[in-house]
Amino acid sequence: TNLDRYGFPRGYLARQKFFFGFQTGDMVKAVVPRGKYQGVWFGEVACRKTGSFDIKGKDGKRIAQGINYRYVQVIQRFDGYAYGKGVAELA
Numbered sequence: 122t123n124l125d126r127y128g129f130p131r132g133y134l135a136r137q138k139f140f141f142g143f144q145t146g147d148m149v150k151a152v153v154p155r156g157k158y159q160g161v162w163f164g165e166v167a168c169r170k171t172g173s174f175d176i177k178g179k180d181g182k183r184i185a186q187g188i189n190y191r192y193v194q195v196i197q198r199f200d201g202y203a204y205g206k207g208v209a210e211l212a
Contacts, residue, residue, distance in 0.1 A: 123167060123175075140168040141190040146199030151176055151188050158185040166193060 123131045138144060143166055151162040151174075162185045167175040174193060176185040 137170075140170060141172050143168050143174065143190060143193065143195065144199050147195050148197035148199075149176065149193050150196055151185060151193045153185070153188060153192050158188060162188070163196070165199075 125131045143149070145166065145168045147166050149164065149166045153159050153162065162176045164179070164184060165177045167177060167183070169175075172190045173187045174190060175183045176188060178184040
């Protein structure tokens with residue numbers, strides 16, 4: 122469930138788990154060819170039944186909204202753990 126800026130739930134729980142092969146929480150790469158959110162986006166996906174997805178950044182805020190599932194590909198499936206994209210440090 123998405124949260125608003127005050128931390129209250131927004132929307133409702135979906136009846137199914139997967140939408141067009143994606144699940145909310147999957148790490149994805151979206152290559153959007155045109156429109157307001159044109160470009161390449163990395164982050165977690167928030168799925169909708171319509172096939173129009175939101176991409177969330179590291180801070181949990183939506184960075185791209187209404188992205189069609191055809192422009193999205195999975196990098197890491199959601200498995201309950203929190204992952205992030207960052208720079209590796211050498212010890």
